[in-house]
Amino acid sequence: MTERDKVFSGSIPKFYDTLMVPLIFEGYAADLAALVAASSPGSVLETAAGSGAVTRALAPRLGANARYVVTDLNQPMLDYAAERQGADSRIEWKQADALHLPFDDAAFDVVCCQFGAMFFPDRVAGYAEARRVLEPGGRFVFNVWDRIEKNAFADEITRALATVFPHDPPRFLARTPHGYYDVALIRDDLSRAGFTTITIETQEKLSRAASAHGVAIAYCQGTPLRNEIEARDARLLEFATQRAAQALAGRYGNGPVAGKIQAHVIVATR
Template sequence: MTESDKLFAGSIPKLYDTLMVPLIFEAYAADTAELVAGFSPGAVLETAAGSGVVTRALAPRLRTGTRYVVTDLNQPMLDYAAARQGDSADGRSSSSSSNSINIEWQQADALKLPFEDASFDVVFCQFGAMFFPDRTAGYAEARRVLRPGGRFVFTVWDRIEDNAFADEVTSAVAEIFPQDPPRFLARTPHGYHDIALIRSDVSRASFTSIEIETREKTSRSPSARDVATAYCQGTPLRNEIEARDANALQAATDRAAQVIASRHGEGPVAGKIQAHVIVAAG
């Protein structure tokens, strides 16, 4: 993973939320919210919250009085998530517009959580662990702040070949830069998919009960153009494209749209997505 893989700034947060979230994240967010709420937690910590898609799904499901702390490493993403929730991301506790749950927004590194031991009943992270430079250290931090009997819930994408649009965009952009193809999607979002490795990493963080379920869903979009724009301009893939040629972003987006349309048709498109859902306890 490169430093640019973690850079969600500029116009990326808005494009990510308006295009990427409905494309691939909302369906899994509903699953994660249902899973976390099902544990009836009194205190919840969300790490790598991104633009807040799970936050918006989970807050209405939590019991009144539940402590809900939402964090992300990237302040621009946290600011965007808080604004979408109708809150302020200045570190203060503020009431969610969806119900009486107080959400605490805090910039934080999942590998160095600024919370006391045994502070939460559930720690969860949707599609953020792939970005951890030291995953076992991140899992160990989750373990540290969990109360006895608490659960750590996280999701990661399966291999890129099982995620149609990501695979097609990667191949299309490679045509624009054949000598140095951008590999962000394959390298980072889809680079941590081996179940045996995931289980080993979580086990080394002192979790003793580890359940892993692979879930397939369908990604849908009004058009191939929206899919191409989402991936090329609403993720750090944009950083890789512009680093190679500052003027090539539109050409890369156009080519990705052409490839997707050729495989999925004109008009609304649909493609397979697949991810692993992990629930760990210690």
């Protein structure tokens, strides 16, 4: 992962939330929220909250007296999520690094993280921090994307952009969001962090959009893939987006499109 892979600023938070969240994140956010809420936790910490997809799904499921701390490394994303969520006295918004959490030991019943672990520069350290702030018997609930070949739109766009930049193809999607898919490695990392009870379920869903062009804009302009394109030649952002849209339309048609997405959902108990 490069430093550019972690930058969610400028117009990215809005594009990410309005385009990427309904495209691939909402369904998994609803599932994760249900999984977290199933134990009726009194205190929840969310790390790498992004634009707040899980926060919006989980907050209505928590009790009136629950404590819900929502964190992210990127302040622009956290600001966007807080504004989108609106007032809720149970929620505390705090900029925080998941690898160095500013909380006491055994402070939470549940720690949750939606599609954030792939961005951790040291995943064992991040998992160890999640375990540290969990009370005994507490759960760390998170998900990660499966390999890019199991995620149709991301794979098609990555291959299309390689034709725009053949000598230096943008590999953000394959490298980071879809780069941490090995279930054996995930189990090993969690074990090294001190977790002993680990369950992993692979979940397939269908991603839908009104058009191939909408999918291309979402990925090329609503994720750090935009940073990677602009670093090569900012003048080619629109051209690259159009090339991705053409590739998607060639495979899925010019009307509404649907493609497979797949992720691993993990529960590790302290």
